[in-house]
Amino acid sequence: MLQRELTREQAIQVGEQILIAVEGHIIERGYTYFSDGVVFNTRVEQGQYLTSDVQGSEVYHVRLDMETVQNSTCTCPYSRICKHIAATFFQMYSVFENPRTFLTRSQQPRRATFSPHLLIPTYKYSHTAPAQQDTASISSALTSNSSVKEWWAFFESWTRNLFAAMESYRASSELLSSYQNVLSVAASWPKDRAQLFVIHANLFHLMKLTQYVKTYRQSYWFLDLVQTAERLLDQLEGTLYFADIPALLTHHQDAIVDTLQLTKELKENEATSLYWIFAYQMLWWMLLKNPQWMQEEIHVLDQLINNENSSAAEKEKGLLLRAHFHVMEKEDEAALQIWKKMSRLNLSFYLSYMKSFARNGEWQRFLDWTASLTSLIGQAETQQYRLVIAIWQEAMQRVGRSAECGAKLKQFLPSSYHEYAAYLYEERQFQQWIDLQMSFQVPMADISLVQVKEIEETEPTLLFPFYLREVNRLIAERNRTAYKEAIKLMKKVRTIYNRANQDARWERYVEQLSAKHNRLRAFQEELRRGNFNL
Template structure:
């Protein structure tokens, strides 16, 4: 295709031009045009210009200036630095090496250049923010100024290690808390709430911004862990905060607070945080302030009636409306409204289970648990764990555990660990054995103290468990499995001896050897321990 070879220093100059002025998309487009043989009629004119045609949807004339590459031209409408210039350059590079290797080198160099530019821009912004640095927060400032100060203190916090989120959480608490230590309690409580809201905002920001990072798994895991800690801390703080008192004494600051929470809670965006739970918890504490509650409920209804509302946002608003119904009319009214949700997530309703637990309203907790039961088959494992823990608390206050057992059985195998632990605590050893048999669990995989406890209670109970495990090991038909079968058989021998049923044991081994007479390796193992001749 090319019949001329330009000097090496000119090729190097053109390569630097692409490296310093083009982006990766333009470079890759040029490589594609070159690779598909769209570059034609290359010739040297006037000693210092390369003329060529690049035929894409239509032919474009490219002129590369060998004296000053920035003066190069193209007849396309794509702008000063286009893919067609890059395509001609790759064609010129052929006599000097492999263009595909140069493509990778240029892409790497462009990536480094872009990162350096981004760093310089970040540094300029940081310098500007440093010049505009706010004074430390004071109790008479608005919450929005507190939030700006928090942002400044942690501007540019680096997500460069696996524990970055956890470090941010502890650092924010340690550095921001002391500013309000000497304040009066109402303002100190409000400040503490805003500090927690700031941490939650930043967690959401980190979660969104690092999805393409090589540390994304660790950042996402850290965000979810710290989000859970924030929710727990909020539940601990709220009973100690006189929210109606703050709303009456400082309505402007409280209005800002509600606006900040409402903006995050009602936006229906993806987040590791349950902003809806925060929103409902705060408004629950506002129940005595009927005017505030009435105005907010009216606002929610207007938002629900807005045209072209998305399904996800409608669910969020219906959840809020149902909560106000609960506050004013009771749980049944809320559950009726919640039936209209397109998608129900169990974690959205744990707020009511927690409140029932805190107030020791066990029948109310059971009502919510029964309502949630149909959702649990497809619930996430963490949600199922919390659901089971709440039900364990409720069942301890009931005359019998029949309903609890029915629920555990209905949700098997996902509830296996909860159910088996409960049966062991309740001393229901026969049911415990039946559960292991149904799930085909080998005694070798069970918690040894549990198995010992059942055996000490009644050795005969564990016999079917060992018999089943022996047959399953033999069915695998390999030497390792046969050795495991021998371990189980030795245990069986000990149990039969303890029960003084040696005749039954000998008959069992005789029948077992006869049943599997063709398995030579198994027969060798049985002879080795002298159970068969």
């Protein structure tokens, strides 16, 4: 049916937008959903929208905007283009083309592209109860008028057997299930009150996770539990981002004051885990920006730092938190000087600030941070690097420096290898391009033959070191197949030397190569078969 309502050109056009707008790991997960056959009820509406139902942890409803993919929506908690939208795209694409081919293409290095969607937190809080939970069975204990203190007493009661369940079953699943189910308590409350409840439920479960690790795992964070903590923080950020903060501060002052007190108490946690620190910073940054409250907290932190009885660990924790308030007061250099001395802080620690600068249009401030964090950006994991570079390119454009972007990508090596290589090639800076391939020891199999061919036709002598390094690499494999490949490549290189009128240089190279490997009998045989015997 889709084949009659859509065209191959539409599928290809949507695919091009998907490659620009959607992160690679989301495309891969969307392909998995499509392959698992969980996309159904797919249909075209108004000639522009492709709608479907996708079975995830529940059935989610997708509306894919085929004209502007970034306007697509899904009922899942993910606030950007999600795996369910990607799965719906693959359902459409598979009618006209091989979806596996598209997946392979999406996995190739792609230039980072800016979109305002990148600045939106990944998760949004939906003011509805989980369908699988009997809401009435747990909501009777609290009402929308209950205090924060009563909320936390309820959380303690609700999770009294949580650690036992986490020990017996999969810890992350049990904790997340507890968190998601308890949200149904506030499903019928006024939206702003429910948002505050969600913030506290999130903080409580984050603290429970930290306590669990300390009690049962001797502070050893399994990858599964790390991902759970990160997911809770993503949802906390999303709840705060989408919340009506002025309404919360105006109509729920008592609860906000209680939230302030709980946030202050987060300092009592050990600094072995950064997760509570992320939550602490997030709450101050997005919710608790009252100048008087900030000054009171700064005074407490300064006392901790300057107290001669404070341990080294306590002072470091105090400095780490104090630096956050430097940023809030726009004393960025003071904050960065403190944080950069702490080797355990990687790029992810700084991302929430940098995204906030971009949201607020503080483009020069963002650029100042990238200049200060160059080495961390250059060493970052792919997803984080692509996010920062996409925003960086937009910031450079906003301040009138977009022409500098290509050359400045060099400072972000090794993460920027693919983009910097593309820039050098496009600018026909072939010598630098070759030097980059050589320094990164890129094998010929990973180099575009089209690019190599153009350089051969333009400046063939530039390729000599690259080709000869490949010959040496093949010989070093010490097997007959590799020797044959080396000889095949040598024949090609001989032709290029000949065209460059450097036959004498080539003969010296072959003579030296033969002498160097005179004990490799199989290689010497292949040299003779290739008419390279001297």
